[in-house]
Amino acid sequence: MATRTRPSSKRCAVIGGSGFLGRHLLERLVDRGYTVNVFDIRQAYELPGVTFHRGDLCDRQALLVALKEVSIVFHCASPAPASDDRALFQRVNIDGTRTVIQACHEAGVQKLILTSSASVVFEGTDIKNGREDLPYAKKPIDYYTETKIQQEKLVLEACSKEKGFLTVAIRPHGIFGPRDPQLVPILIDAARRGKMKFIIGDGSNLVDFTYVENVVHGHILAAEHLKADSPLCGQAYHITNDEPVRFWDFMSQILEGLGYSAPRYHLPYTLVYGIALLLWLIALVLRPLIRIKPTFSPMRVALAGTHHYYSCARAKKDMGYQPLVPLREAIVRTVESYPHLRKGA
Ligand SMILES: NC(=O)C1=CN([C@@H]2O[C@H](COP(=O)(O)OP(=O)(O)OC[C@H]3O[C@@H](n4cnc5c(N)ncnc54)[C@H](O)[C@@H]3O)[C@@H](O)[C@H]2O)C=CC1
Numbered sequence: 001m002a003t004r005t006r007p008s009s010k011r012c013a014v015i016g017g018s019g020f021l022g023r024h025l026l027e028r029l030v031d032r033g034y035t036v037n038v039f040d041i042r043q044a045y046e047l048p049g050v051t052f053h054r055g056d057l058c059d060r061q062a063l064l065v066a067l068k069e070v071s072i073v074f075h076c077a078s079p080a081p082a083s084d085d086r087a088l089f090q091r092v093n094i095d096g097t098r099t100v101i102q103a104c105h106e107a108g109v110q111k112l113i114l115t116s117s118a119s120v121v122f123e124g125t126d127i128k129n130g131r132e133d134l135p136y137a138k139k140p141i142d143y144y145t146e147t148k149i150q151q152e153k154l155v156l157e158a159c160s161k162e163k164g165f166l167t168v169a170i171r172p173h174g175i176f177g178p179r180d181p182q183l184v185p186i187l188i189d190a191a192r193r194g195k196m197k198f199i200i201g202d203g204s205n206l207v208d209f210t211y212v213e214n215v216v217h218g219h220i221l222a223a224e225h226l227k228a229d230s231p232l233c234g235q236a237y238h239i240t241n242d243e244p245v246r247f248w249d250f251m252s253q254i255l256e257g258l259g260y261s262a263p264r265y266h267l268p269y270t271l272v273y274g275i276a277l278l279l280w281l282i283a284l285v286l287r288p289l290i291r292i293k294p295t296f297s298p299m300r301v302a303l304a305g306t307h308h309y310y311s312c313a314r315a316k317k318d319m320g321y322q323p324l325v326p327l328r329e330a331i332v333r334t335v336e337s338y339p340h341l342r343k344g345a
C-alpha cells in the first residue's frame, strides 16, 4: 500500500503519456506549471520536468509508484484500434481500467480524467450533431469500441463525492495533428499503394476531425472544472473542433497538401462495406495460419462513408470549452509536420 501524503493539486500523472495524445497533453501541462509523472509500457522520449515510470497499467503495484502524491490522473492509454485483438482490449481497457481506479483509491488520487471516444455511441449508421445522451452502441463496430464503452462506464460509475474521488470522461473524435501515428500515416500508406483513388459513397458525409491541441485543451479544462459541486462529476463530454467537414474533403486536403492526388471516382457504400466485411471474415478464418490486415476494414469503411459528428454544447456550457485552433489552421500545421511523408520524400 502506498503511503498517503497529501497530494499537491498541481501534481498529476498521464497514463499513456508516451502516446500521441498523452505526449501533447503532458507538454501543455508542463507549460501550465504542473508536475507530471508519465506511466506507459514504453518510453518514447525524455522531457525536462517529467518523470517516466515504465509499466503495464494492469500492474497495480507499478501504478502505485507513479501515482504517489498525485492528485489528478489522466488515463489516455489504449491498444491501437487497428490491433483488432479482443483479448488485449479486454485486458487493457476493461481489467486494466479497473486496476487504475483501484490504484487511484489506494494512492488517494482526487480526480480521474478518462480519454474515452465519441465512437462509444457509433454503430456504423449516421449520427448528426449527436449529443452525450445518445445511448451507448448496442452493436459496437469493433472490439476497440466495445471495450471503450465498458471502460467509460467503469470510470463514470466510480465517481463518488462521498469518497472524494471525482471522475469525468472526455469523448474526442478523429484526433489529428503532429506525431499522430494513425490517421495521416495510414492515409499516406494507402495512397502510396494506389488505394486512394476512390470515394466511398457520394462524398457528402460530414465527420468531426479534432486537432490534438483542442483535445488537450478539453482535458485540462475538465480537470480544472471537476469539483464536487460542478456538473462535470460522473459525466461524459464531446470535444470536437466544432466544424464538421466532409470526410473526403478532409482526406483530400491532407493528401494534396502532401503532394498526392485526391480520390475522384465514386464507389457505392454498400458494395465497399460488403467487400470489407467479406475480407474481414476471411482474415478471421485464416488468422491461425496467416495474419492479413486489409486497409479497408469494415470499421474504416463505416467511418469513411457515414455522417458522424457530435455537438460539444455541453462542454461549452459546463467548462467554457471553445476550440483553440480552427480546422484550416490545424490542417496546415499537420501537413507541415510530416515532411517525411511528402510524395517523393
Ligand atoms: N486517435 C484518435 O483518433 C482517438 C483516440 N481516442 C483515445 O485517446 C487515447 C489516446 O490515443 P492515442 O494517443 O491516439 O493512442 P497512442 O497509441 O498514440 O497512445 C496510447 C498509449 O497507451 C500506451 N499503452 C497501451 N497499452 C498500455 C498498457 N497496458 N499500459 C500502459 N500503457 C499502455 C501505449 O504505449 C501508447 O503510448 C486512447 O484512449 C484512445 O482510445 C479517442 C478518440 C479518437
Ligand SMILES: CC(C)CCC[C@@H](C)[C@H]1CC[C@H]2C3=C(CC[C@]12C)[C@@]1(C)CCC(=O)C[C@@H]1CC3
Residues within 6 Å of the ligand: 081, 116, 117, 118, 119, 173, 174, 175, 182, 183, 186, 187, 190, 295, 296, 300, 303, 304
Ligand atoms: C484508408 C482510408 C479510407 C482511411 C484512412 C484514414 C483512417 C485511418 C482514419 C479516418 C477516421 C479515423 C478515426 C479513427 C482512426 C483513424 C481513422 C479510421 C478512430 C477509430 C480512432 C479511435 C477512435 O476512438 C475513433 C476514431 C474515429 C476516426
